Amino acid sequence: MPQWQGGNNPPYVxxxxxxxxxxxxxxxxxxxxxIDLDSSxxxxxxxVAKSALLTQARSAKSLIQKHSPDSIIILGGDCGVELAPFAYLNERYDGETALLWVDSHPDVSIPEDFPNHHAHVLANLLGVGDKEFVAEVPRPFKPEQVLFVGLNDMIEALNSKPLQDMNIDIATPDDIKEDSSKVLHxxxxxKPSKVIVHFDLDVLDLxxxxxxxxxxxxxxxxxxxQVPTxxxxxTIIRLLQDVAKAYDVVGLGITEHFPWDAYNLQNMLQRLPLxxxxxxxxKAPYNWIF
Amino acid sequence: MPQWQGGNNPPYVxxxxxxxxxxxxxxxxxxxxxIDLDSSxxxxxxxVAKSALLTQARSAKSLIQKHSPDSIIILGGDCGVELAPFAYLNERYDGETALLWVDSHPDVSIPEDFPNHHAHVLANLLGVGDKEFVAEVPRPFKPEQVLFVGLNDMIEALNSKPLQDMNIDIATPDDIKEDSSKVLHxxxxxKPSKVIVHFDLDVLDLxxxxxxxxxxxxxxxxxxxQVPTxxxxxTIIRLLQDVAKAYDVVGLGITEHFPWDAYNLQNMLQRLPLxxxxxxxxKAPYNWIF
Incomplete structure (x- = not known):
């Protein structure tokens, strides 16, 4: 799902x-x-681009319903690509799931705080945020179904008003560095029946x-x-292998792949002789330069 | 041409x-x-892997002869991929070519100095080095047909015994930074009839x-x-565009693409649940770690 509007940056495609x-x-x-490549x-x-993002989430939902799968792999695109598939899986398994949010960021922002939807998606899955996105989640996750794994940036977002009473558990990069025991415990x-894994590549060290x-x-x-290690x-491979050896993983989303070199190379090749x-x-366009 | 043995590293594939x-x-x-993926x-x-490299160069030659093209784009692979196509083009155009060697390195080593063939290929094209590789070049380039562009590393290799009298011209990174005039002059x-471009991606700043x-x-x-800027x-796009606006480019080789992230990502994806x-x-294997 080559969605890019949620991160407001063309290279996600x-x-x-x-x-x-x-x-x-x-x-x-x-x-x-x-995916609408030219959307406003x-x-x-x-x-940002709310209507395009909603349309795309609904397309994803309808493609999932076409197959009614037992498990889903989602390749993104920005983090928002997981809204429909994770909502589907939690409903399918009657809320008997655990959601590992393997990410440097908590993705629990709300529109009042931040306009890019890729930082909202976990809030939506918990039933928080924009009403229309939340309406796409028929059975919201409960906070106790969720574990942050590798979270080490913008942790203060967890203290935003709608999230402050949720007390979502955290395994930091240090907690998972030596072994997987904190997550397995x-x-x-x-004892979830099924495990769903969100894997934002930005949990990896840059x-x-x-x-x-x-x-x-x-x-x-x-x-x-500026960015913590x-x-x-x-570490992440070992952790996900350990989890999958003990539990039935039914969802895996991999998101936020931002291939700078490939994008620049593609642009360059389009401009060379022959x-x-x-x-x-x-030049290759980017919308958000730090 | 996904040749990797000349650089002795699997990620070139x-x-x-x-x-x-x-x-x-x-x-x-x-x-x-x-390309032989399992060669010794x-x-x-x-x-290193001389016989596999020779076989592959001869395969390239035979595929070129099948089409007898007027121009060739070569996507590598290590720098050695250009042996057959550049030899073909210089013969086809009766030596009326100029060869721009856009590279951080001169690639004029000989087996006595260095065992990886990707550093030998320009020497071979000039008629220097291993006899069997040189025999693949029916009409060797003359030193005055060649200009180094962006050369800034291992320049001392140009003073090796077989090369020291050749006096190949050089445009350094500083010479091409502001405009393309040094190369155009x-x-x-x-006044070559045709221009051939070798573009080793390592001419770019890491x-x-x-x-x-x-x-x-x-x-x-x-x-x-350690590595100079x-x-x-x-800069390289502008330079090659300027050259192609004034001259007929008939050969373009792009080589030494070493996609660390894509290679590690591919390895990781093969090991994840679902x-x-x-x-x-x-783990992802590399043969030469600095």
Whole structure:
């Protein structure tokens, strides 16, 4: 689902397609959710491109209902791509799920605080935020179904008004660095029938994995100073493998792939002799430069 | 041509395929040169995997002869992918060509000095080095047909014994930073009928473009201190556009794409629940870590 409006940045489109190209092929049905590439980015009721995002979430829902799957892999795009599939899975399994929110950010902002929907999606899944997005979640997750994993940035967003009484549990990057026990103990205390995993690639350390919004080459040195150390690729692999060995994982969303090099390279190839147009001057566009 | 043995590193295979995936589609015929993915990496007569590399260069030659094209785009793979196509083009145009070697390195090493063939290929095209590779170049380039562009590393290799009398001209990163005049004047003084461009992506600055061997995330901070500043993406685009507006470019090789993030991501996806094998432990392999 190459959605980009929720992060307000065109490279998410290439990020989603590249992620799909790199992923192993599965036997299940494959659907690409149609995404409006030219939609307006105006703020509507506090949300950038709200109507396009809602339309896209509803398209995703209808494609899921076509297949009524037992499990779903979602390749994004911005974090908002998980609204429809995670809402579907929690309803399908009667709320007997646990949701691991593997992410540097909590994604619990509301339109009053921040206009980009990719930071709202967990709030929506908890029944908080814009009414129309919340209406797409027939059975909201309860706070005790959710564990933040690797959260280390903007934790103060958890203290926003609608979230402050929810007390969602957290496993920090330090908690998961040596082994997976904190996460496994949390799951053992809840014994969910099924586990759903949100994996925002920005949980990874930008010093190791650089296809992230925050690893913009133009501001990388500055961000390296400001952004706390994230989790290593091997840490997250080990953790998700450990979880899947003990529990039935039915949902996996991978989001926020921001392939700076591939995007710049694609732009460059379109402008080179023999391959592209030697009169083309447009540089690769980004909307949010730190 | 996803050749990897000349740089002795598996990610060049993915680098070539990804480069092709990102490139605009052309109308001309497309061929993928068959590459041995499991070949021995033993040193033979001073060259790592010499026999596999020779076989692959001969396959490339035969695929070119099948079409007898007027122009060729080559997507690598390591720099050695250009041996057959550039040899073909210089013969086809009776030596009336100029070869712009857009690269951080001169690629004029010989087996006695360095075993990885990707650093030998320009020497071979000039008629220097391993006899069997040189025999693949029926009409060697003369030194006055060649201009180094963006060269800023290992310049001392130009003083190796076979090269020291050749006096190949150089445009440094500083020479091309503001405008393309130094390169255009050089071409004007030679008036070639056709221009051939070798574009090793490592001519780009690793602080801006990080899908380069030298931008290994594990050693990035150290390399940033050691590697001199390269050219920006926009500088190289402008230069190649300026050249192509004035001259007939008939060959373009793009090489040494080393997509660290995509390679690590591909490995990770193969090991995640739902998508891959949760018992798979193998990390992404590299052969040369600085």
């Amino acid at each position: 290439l990020g989603a397609h590249l992620l799909n190209w790199l992923a192993p092929k599965t036997n299940g049905p494959f659907e690409e959710v149609p 980015l105006e703020i509507e009721q506090g949300i 949390w799951l053992d205390s809840r 010093r190791e994995f650089r296809s992230l919004l925050m690893a913009n080459p133009a501001t990388y040195e500055k961000m390296k100073e 994230g989790s290593s690729i091997e 391959l592209g147009d030697i009169n083309k001057k447009d | 993915l680098g070539a395929h990804l480069l092709n995936w990102l490139a605009p589609k052309t109308n001309g015929p497309f061929e993928e040169v068959p 990496l033993e040193i033979e007569q001073g060259i 050089w071409l004007d003084s030679r 602080r801006e473009f990080r899908s380069l061997l030298m931008a290994n995330p594990a050693t990035y901070e150290k390399m940033k201190e 390269g050219s920006s993406i926009e 998508l891959g094998d949760i018992n798979k432990k193998d």
